[in-house]
Amino acid sequence: MIDKPSFDEKKAVQKAKKGNASSFGLLYDHYVSKIYRFVFVKVMSRQDAEDICQQVFLSAWQNIRAYEEVGFPFSSWLYRIARNAVIDFYRLRRPTVNIENIEPLLADYSDASFAIEQGLAVERILRAVARLTDEQREVVVMKFVEDLDNEEIARALEKNEGAVRVLQHRALENLKKFVADADRIREA
Numbered sequence: 001m002i003d004k005p006s007f008d009e010k011k012a013v014q015k016a017k018k019g020n021a022s023s024f025g026l027l028y029d030h031y032v033s034k035i036y037r038f039v040f041v042k043v044m045s046r047q048d049a050e051d052i053c054q055q056v057f058l059s060a061w062q063n064i065r066a067y068e069e070v071g072f073p074f075s076s077w078l079y080r081i082a083r084n085a086v087i088d089f090y091r092l093r094r095p096t097v098n099i100e101n102i103e104p105l106l107a108d109y110s111d112a113s114f115a116i117e118q119g120l121a122v123e124r125i126l127r128a129v130a131r132l133t134d135e136q137r138e139v140v141v142m143k144f145v146e147d148l149d150n151e152e153i154a155r156a157l158e159k160n161e162g163a164v165r166v167l168q169h170r171a172l173e174n175l176k177k178f179v180a181d182a183d184r185i186r187e188a
Helices: 009-017 021-043 046-066 074-092 112-130 134-145 150-157 161-187
Strands: none
Touching: 009 021, 009 046, 021 046, 021 074, 021 134, 046 074, 074 150, 112 134, 112 161, 134 150, 134 161, 150 161
């Protein structure tokens, strides 16, 4: 088995800040799928998510020289750019949610039967997530999809960790309620 060389984020950022496009390319390759999923869950459209993701990385490349490492991963900065890009997206157009378009969330599953089986559960969860407030949805995606810790989420959202924990708790309580309500309606 051939070992992949380890990804040295700090070195890639330092080189990218000096204008090294291939180092920025490494950062792009490392984070593009995570940023795409984060954006997709917010806009629920493959085309819009791709466009916004492209804008995020273009903005990051244009502003990389201003990036300062302050003890948080580079991803916190990218998530903040992505969050602002989504806000701008919704300012410019009326939001629409296409719950049927869940394929990108299932793309990582290699077993097609598993993906089909899980599709219904994912759809129920996505419907519930769509009912959360924007901030609650952001926290849920960052915590449970992107697997960020509360400190990273707080940094990306420009909030303190206590506020993130409260948002997460409220989001989970609301998700439980929304899924239970949907189950009661389906059973009726």
